[in-house]
Amino acid sequence: MIGEFSKSGVIIGLLSSGVRLSTPFLLASIGEMFSQRSGVYNLGVEGIMNLGAFISFFIALKTSNPYFGIFVTILIGLVMGLVTAFINVTMKAEQGISGIGIYFFGYGLSGLLFRLTLGSIVTTSGFEPLSIPILSKLPFIGEVFFNQNWMVYLALLLVPISYIILFRTTFGLKVRAVGENPHAADTLGVSVAKIRYICIVIGVVLAALAGSFLTIGQIEATFVDNIAAGRGFIAIALVYFGRWRPSGILWGSFLFSFIDALQLRIQVLGTKIPYEYAVMTPYVITILVLSFLAGRAKGPSALGKPFEREST
Amino acid sequence: MTRVLKKELFNSLVINLFVPLGAVALALLIGAIFLKFSNVNPFDAYKSIFFESFGTRYGITETIVKATPLILVGSGICIAFRSGNINIGGEGQMIVGAILSTVVALNLPGFPKYFLLPLVLISGFLGGGIYGFIPGFLKSYLNVNEILSTVMLNAIALQILYLLLRGPLMDPKEIAYGTGYPQSARITESSWLSKLIPGTRLHAGIFIALITAVIVYLLLWKTTIGYRMRAVGKNPVASRYGGINVKVYLTLSMFLAGGLAGLAGAVEVCGIHHRLMDGISAGYGFSGIVAALFGRLHPIGNIPASFFFGALLVGVNMLQRSVNVPGSIVYVIEGLVVIFVVGTEIISRKILAKKVSTTIEKVE
16 A cells, blocks of 8 residues: 555656656747747757856846846847847858857856856755645646646646647748748748747747756756756757647657656666666657657748848 | 959958958957956957967967867868758767777787778777768658757767776776776777877877868869769759769768768877777867868868867967866857858858859950
8 A cells, every 4th residue: 555655656756857857848949949930940049048047047146036037037038039030030141050159159158157157056046836726736637737836837838828829820820931931921021030030039038948947947946067968959859859839849848858757766766777878868769759750740841041032 | 354353362362261250350359258257358368379379389289289180070070061961960970989999999909000000090980980870861861850860969979988988998997996087998009199299299190180181172072972962962952853862972971071070089099198088079079060160161271270279279278277267268259150150151142142243244
């Protein structure tokens, strides 16, 4: 009897940490989905995540208020988003390469600022879990989904919200049109540049918030160099995995983060399996999943192509 | 006639020299702001970077030592990017090349140098090549985005390196003394690249790098294979209608790019460390991309670009030691250079377009 109980406790713990771990993926992937739906890759997500993680941590530490951290991170995200959009849309840069530049920049800058301002590992308090009345009392589901902090709820809510925006609004129609056939959209009077600017900024702000979650999204927040640790790139892979749809991204993020939660649990249990295998597994699985699924997935037709009006 | 020629020369100078140099100047300017924040006088910092890297014997040799892997990785990047593969996997390919070359060197200690050294270097090339082949194959035949797969493969290669260095490849001495530092045993001296100047780290690898750059240039511009790879990179659909097997050339270019990164890994092992160790790739796999882009994806242009970034690495190392500037600033400056180089490409294109239209006017 007691054995049974503790076993279900382990499973609940595993699932609830899986839901928690899916948050940064969901935030960054849904943002990247908007960007790619409008026809622009943003491969700088990893760098933006690192930068967002540092900024929100630093502000939360200095003001003792994590909400200020979120506020400043959004501002920085807006600025970085506009810069990214300027490079990719206005300057029509090769997106695969400009993204690497943004990745280097964000990664380097977060490390640089960390060394200059803090220099050593310190902690501050992040967001506490917010139990949702009634729902959190539900057996099993309550513990897994409704006993998390507000960023987790935000990420989960973004799935239906982004679905509605993308498939049920005029704006979403324009986004998809610009990503599929920018010339047709342009002929109909849709500003390709404006839509792409908006989508890129959405993507970068969400990527920065995904970074925030890695620091102040934890009860005890801390920052270490390269805190995103590849999550930004995995978030991009999840967009492919989810075939540019919010629901697909949700399942991909869950699958991935449950494996991650399991991997962490196995490490804690201290089995004989070397630690390196555990770290490697999510990457191996991502490659395998992409190999089996990518062939059938088809992204927005104009993805990666800068828009140029044909001159007559 | 001479005026037209002069104008063309001027235009190509603007495109190939001034635009990238302007981009670097802008990047250094923004870098200066960050240096200012680090309480370092940016002017003094850049001056000492320059004098340290080009003015002293130590600086010059170290710049060459750091330019060597950059030239090799960058030459591979030229092949990959020109063929339409955005290969971010230089780090992983370097690591696998270093692993394979070390394993070969450790297991064949009794052979003479003229046999063993080339064998070890070729093993490095093959190791990196196989590791580049994987994303190439996945892209061509299974439609897996190569940017993502190479990033994942970098992370996997790093873990494989740790696994080996903490396991089967760990130096028996480290185990015996109980220090457990993650490094392999020293490879036999007959697999070392010769030192060029005693008392410095300068080794013969620079010649391998320079020769490789020339070979890559010849391959890309003077052979059918190179022509086809570039055609595939420019326009895969037209290439297929033209009868080129696009998938084969995409995969081949990734194999070659990975191979050259792997060779860089082998050269680092045979030329400097003489063993496999943690941090063997030292970020060259990434910096090589920046150098290649800065060299306009031309293997010969990549050579001065690699010296430039090699010098930057030496200079920043020095700043890190003397005035405590965090090493991360290298990534900030490199990121800015990439952003500015690709961001200003449109200006070069506009100048080119203008040139074409003026030529047409003249003909008319």
